[in-house]
Amino acid sequence: RKEVEQDPGPFNVPEGATVAFNCTYSNSASQSFFWYRQDCRKEPKLLMSVYSSGNEDGRFTAQLNRASQYISLLIRDSKLSDSATYLCVGFAGNMLTFGGGTRLMVKP
Amino acid sequence: DGGITQSPKYLFRKEGQNVTLSCEQNLNHDAMYWYRQDPGQGLRLIYYSQIVNDFQKGDIAEGYSVSREKKESFPLTVTSAQKNPTAFYLCASSSSGADTQYFGPGTRLTVL
Numbered sequence: 692r693k694e695v696e697q698d699p700g701p702f703n704v705p706e707g708a709t710v711a712f713n714c715t716y717s718n719s720a721s722q723s724f725f726w727y728r729q730d731c732r733k734e735p736k737l738l739m740s741v742y743s744s745g746n747e748d749g750r751f752t753a754q755l756n757r758a759s760q761y762i763s764l765l766i767r768d769s770k771l772s773d774s775a776t777y778l779c780v781g782f783a784g785n786m787l788t789f790g791g792g793t794r795l796m797v798k799p
Numbered sequence: 800d801g802g803i804t805q806s807p808k809y810l811f812r813k814e815g816q817n818v819t820l821s822c823e824q825n826l827n828h829d830a831m832y833w834y835r836q837d838p839g840q841g842l843r844l845i846y847y848s849q850i851v852n853d854f855q856k857g858d859i860a861e862g863y864s865v866s867r868e869k870k871e872s873f874p875l876t877v878t879s880a881q882k883n884p885t886a887f888y889l890c891a892s893s894s895s896g897a898d899t900q901y902f903g904p905g906t907r908l909t910v911l
Contacts, residue, residue: 722898723898732887734905735842737899737901778841778842785830787832787900789841789842790841791840
């Protein structure tokens with residue numbers, strides 16, 4: 692079983708839609724979590740950290756549920772430029788563990 | 800400009816040849832990392848270094864070697880022992896003890 696698991700998608704949504712991704716993790720020692728965004732053939736870039744209390748950055752909201760060991764990312768009012776792969780990442784023992792990514796395609 | 804650079808962007812090599820990928824950072828970060836990404840897959844850790852002159856194997860170190868002689872530089876050598884070297888190689892760095900890693904633009908290696 693992978694340490695961090697994500698639905699690979701693709702999620703095809705129309706512009707303006709709200710879309711949510713979930714991610715589950717198996718290492719209960721994971722200290723912190725992140726969402727990275729990766730465009731096609733580019734490097735991953737940090738989108739946002741994930742806090743237990745939930746955090747919001749503009750149209751993006753991240754949640755962490757330690758009891759159920761899952762992390763979520765909600766994107767509201769999707770833009771064409773949101774099309775990318777979203778990587779769920781856990782941090783434990785000074786190491787990052789990456790999920791396989793969820794591909795989002797926003798259509799006009 | 801502060802950041803992480805990797806060169807070259809694209810690299811082609813014949814089977815059986817060793818090849819070295821460059822990674823340089825001017826962020827004054829202590830820790831540096833090498834990852835490999837295959838199509839449709841997540842990133843897998845090859846090697847990492849928390850401090851100069853020290854490095855540790857990651858999950859898939861076989862067939863690779865690294866050195867960390869300078870804080871700014873962490874080159875990765877893909878040896879002929881690596882069975883399937885064609886992949887996208889990403890270098891990252893972070894401040895000592897920090898969880899946030901910043902990535903270079905990557906090197907796409909194709910072995911013919």
